[in-house]
Amino acid sequence: MKRIVGILLACLGLAGMVWAQNTLSITGAGATFPYPMYSKWFDQYHKLHSNIAINYQSIGSGGGIRQITEGTVDFGASDGPMNDEQLKAYQDKHGFPILHFPTVLGADVPTYNIPGVNAELKFTPDALAGIFLGTITKWNDPAITGPNPGVKLPADDIIVVHRSDGSGTTYIWTDYLSKVSSEWKNKVGKGTSVNWPVGLGGQGNEGVAGLVKQTPDSCGYVELIYAIQNNMPYGSMKNSSGNFIKASLASVTAAAAGAAKNMPADFRVSITDAPGKEAYPISSFTWLLVPSKFSDASMRDAIKGFVKWMVGPGQDNTEALSYAKLPKEVVAKELKALNDVQ
Amino acid sequence: MAGSRSFLSRLRDGDEIARLITFVFAGSVVLLTVLLVYELWVGSVLPRHKFGLAFFVTRVWDPVFDNFGALPFIYGTLVTSAVALFIAVPLGLGAAIFLAELAPARVSDTLEFFIDLLAAVPSVIYGVLGIFIVVPLMRDSIEPALKHTLGFLPLFKGPAYGIGFLAAGVVLAIMVIPYIISVSREILLSVPRDQREAALALGATRWESTWKVVVPFARSGIMGSIFLALARALGETMAVTMVIGNAPLISASLFSPGNSIASVIAGQFTEATGDLYLQSLIELGLVLFLLTFVLNGLARILIIVTSQRGSGMGNA
Numbered sequence: 001m002k003r004i005v006g007i008l009l010a011c012l013g014l015a016g017m018v019w020a021q022n023t024l025s026i027t028g029a030g031a032t033f034p035y036p037m038y039s040k041w042f043d044q045y046h047k048l049h050s051n052i053a054i055n056y057q058s059i060g061s062g063g064g065i066r067q068i069t070e071g072t073v074d075f076g077a078s079d080g081p082m083n084d085e086q087l088k089a090y091q092d093k094h095g096f097p098i099l100h101f102p103t104v105l106g107a108d109v110p111t112y113n114i115p116g117v118n119a120e121l122k123f124t125p126d127a128l129a130g131i132f133l134g135t136i137t138k139w140n141d142p143a144i145t146g147p148n149p150g151v152k153l154p155a156d157d158i159i160v161v162h163r164s165d166g167s168g169t170t171y172i173w174t175d176y177l178s179k180v181s182s183e184w185k186n187k188v189g190k191g192t193s194v195n196w197p198v199g200l201g202g203q204g205n206e207g208v209a210g211l212v213k214q215t216p217d218s219c220g221y222v223e224l225i226y227a228i229q230n231n232m233p234y235g236s237m238k239n240s241s242g243n244f245i246k247a248s249l250a251s252v253t254a255a256a257a258g259a260a261k262n263m264p265a266d267f268r269v270s271i272t273d274a275p276g277k278e279a280y281p282i283s284s285f286t287w288l289l290v291p292s293k294f295s296d297a298s299m300r301d302a303i304k305g306f307v308k309w310m311v312g313p314g315q316d317n318t319e320a321l322s323y324a325k326l327p328k329e330v331v332a333k334e335l336k337a338l339n340d341v342q
Numbered sequence: 343m344a345g346s347r348s349f350l351s352r353l354r355d356g357d358e359i360a361r362l363i364t365f366v367f368a369g370s371v372v373l374l375t376v377l378l379v380y381e382l383w384v385g386s387v388l389p390r391h392k393f394g395l396a397f398f399v400t401r402v403w404d405p406v407f408d409n410f411g412a413l414p415f416i417y418g419t420l421v422t423s424a425v426a427l428f429i430a431v432p433l434g435l436g437a438a439i440f441l442a443e444l445a446p447a448r449v450s451d452t453l454e455f456f457i458d459l460l461a462a463v464p465s466v467i468y469g470v471l472g473i474f475i476v477v478p479l480m481r482d483s484i485e486p487a488l489k490h491t492l493g494f495l496p497l498f499k500g501p502a503y504g505i506g507f508l509a510a511g512v513v514l515a516i517m518v519i520p521y522i523i524s525v526s527r528e529i530l531l532s533v534p535r536d537q538r539e540a541a542l543a544l545g546a547t548r549w550e551s552t553w554k555v556v557v558p559f560a561r562s563g564i565m566g567s568i569f570l571a572l573a574r575a576l577g578e579t580m581a582v583t584m585v586i587g588n589a590p591l592i593s594a595s596l597f598s599p600g601n602s603i604a605s606v607i608a609g610q611f612t613e614a615t616g617d618l619y620l621q622s623l624i625e626l627g628l629v630l631f632l633l634t635f636v637l638n639g640l641a642r643i644l645i646i647v648t649s650q651r652g653s654g655m656g657n658a
C-alpha cells in the first residue's frame with residue numbers, strides 16, 4: 001500500500017515538474033468590469049497556446065493598480081487610467097514606466113422606474129447632472145419634460161440610486177457628469193466612489209438595478225452590458241453633437257473612434273462626451289497595465305503575444321459578450337506602442 | 343522547586359507539557375488581538391495624523407477631495423444595532439422563557455433545533471430576504487402605518503423608501519434573535535430546580551416563580567446572550583449593506599438611508615485607490631474595534647453591577 005502511494009506521489013511530482021517546465025504561468029489582477037471578457041480570452045488563448053496559462057483575479061481596479069505597483073502580479077487591469085501620482089509612484093519604485101493598453105469598451109446607461117411611463121426617456125446632460133446633484137427633484141421638471149414631448153411625467157419626487165461600492169462604473173458616470181457640469185466638477189468630482197449629494201446606494205450593478213426596479217420614481221445608472229443582459233429599460237443621452245443616442249455596441253465604438261484622433265501616446269484618455277454624430281457620450285475604455293520592461297524574456301514575449309492577439313483576432317469575440325470592440329485606429333496605435341515593451 | 347514534585351517528573355507525566363501547550367494556545371488569542379490592533383494602528387497612520395480626533399466627529403466622507411470622517415458610520419452602526427436589540431430582546435427573551443419553562447421538553451427540543459438552524463444561515467441569505475420581503479413590506483405597509491400613527495415623533499418622519507435604518511435594524515433583529523433564544527434558554531434551563539420549588543412552595547404561581555425567581559437568577563447569563571447578539575449586530579456586513587441604503591447620512595428618522603462601518607469597508611475597500619482613502623477605511627476598522635471594545639467593557643460592568651444586586655436576592 002505504502003509503495004503504491006509512493007509511486008503515485010512520484011508520478012504526480014514528475015507530472016508537476018513537466019507541467020512547470022513547459023507552461024508559463026502569468027498572473028494578472030484588477031478590474032471586475034471586463035472580467036467575463038478577460039476570462040474568455042485567457043481561456044481561448046490557452047487553447048491556442050497550451051504553454052501559456054494566464055491567471056486573472058478580478059479584485060477591482062484599485063487593487064489591480066496597487067498589486068502591479070507592488071510587483072506582485074505580472075500585469076494589472078483598470079477601468080480608470082492611473083493618475084500622474086500613481087504613474088510616478090510606479091516609476092520611482094521600478095525605474096521604468098508602466099504602459100496602458102485599451103482592451104474593450106464599456107458604457108453606463110441611465111435607468112429608471114416611473115409608474116405609468118413606458119416610453120424611452122431622453123436625457124440632456126443638464127437634466128442628468130441636475131437629477132444627480134439634487135437640484136432637479138421632480139420628474140415633471142421642464143429640464144426633463146422638454147426633450148420628452150408626449151411623455152406624461154408625474155409630479156413626483158425623483159429618488160436617485162447610485163453605486164455604494166467603489167467601481168469603474170461610477171468612475172465613468174462621474175467623469176461624464178464632471179465634463180458636462182461645472183457645478184458637479186467643483187462640488188462632487190470624479191472617482192470610483194464619490195460623496196453623493198443625494199440618493200440611495202446599492203451594492204453592485206445588481207444592487208442598483210434591484211433598487212430601481214423596486215422603488216417607484218427612481219433613477220439610477222448601470223453598465224450597458226448589465227442592462228442589455230437583463231432587458232432593463234434605459235434612456236438615451238444627448239451627445240456633444242446634439243443628437244439623442246441610445247447606448248449600443250456600435251454607438252460606444254463610435255465614441256472611441258471620435259476620441260481616437262486625439263488619442264495621447266499613452267492611451268490614458270477619457271472618451272466621455274466624445275465628439276462624433278453617432279457617439280454615445282457615457283463610454284469608456286478599460287485598460288491592461290503592462291510594465292515597459294521585463295527581466296524575463298519569455299514572460300515579456302508571452303505578454304506581448306497575448307496583447308497582440310487580444311487587440312487583433314480577440315476583438316472578434318467581444319460582441320458575443322456585449323462588449324464594444326476597439327476602433328481600428330486605436331488597434332493600430334496599440335500595436336505600435338507594444339514595441340516599447342522591452 | 344517549590345512544588346511537591348520536581349519539574350522534570352511533572353514534565354514526564356505530561357502535566358507540564360499539557361500546561362505549556364494550552365498556555366501557548368490561550369496566549370495566541372491575546373497575541374492575535376494585539377497583532378490585529380497593531381496592524382490597524384500602523385495601517386491608518388496617514389488619516390490619524392491628518393484628521394486626528396476630528397475623524398470621529400466629521401460628517402463628510404469624500405474620496406474625491408480626500409476628506410474623511412467616521413461619524414455617519416458610527417451613528418449608523420449604533421442606530422441599527424439599537425433597533426435590532428429593541429426588537430430582538432423582548433421577542434428572544436419571551437421565546438426563551440416559553441421554551442425553557444413552559445413548553446413540554448419535546449416541543450422545546452424540536453424548536454431548539456430550528457433555532458440553531460436559523461443561527462447558521464449565512465448573512466447574505468438574510469440580506470436577500472431583506473431586499474425581497476422586509477424592504478417592500480416596510481415601504482408599502484409598516485412605514486406608512488408608523489408615519490400615520492407615530493408620525494409626530496422625529497423617529498418616523500420623512501419619505502418611506504423601504505430601505506434605511508429601520509429595515510437594516512429589522513433584518514439584524516431577525517439575525518440575532520436565534521442567539522438570544524438559544525443562549526438564554528440554556529441559561530434558564532440551568533437554573534437549579536430547588537429555586538423554582540422554593541418559590542412554588544411559598545405559594546407563587548408558575549408565572550411568578552418564572553418571572554420573579556428564575557429570570558432574575560439567570561440575569562447575568564441573559565445579559566451575556568444580549569451582548570453576544572449586540573456584537574453580531576455591530577459587525578454584521580453583508581445583510582446590512584443590502585438594505586441600509588448606503589448613504590452616509592445622519593438623520594433622526596429611522597426611515598432615512600444610512601450606512602454602517604462594516605458595510606462601507608466592505609463596499610469601498612477593493613476600489614480605494616489613494617493611500618489616504620485606503621488608510622481611512624482601515625482607520626474605520628480601528629474605530630469599529632474600539633466601539634466593540636467599549637461596548638463590551640460597558641457590558642461587563644453592567645453584568646457585574648446587576649449580578650451583585652441579584653446575588654443579594656433582595657428583590658426575589
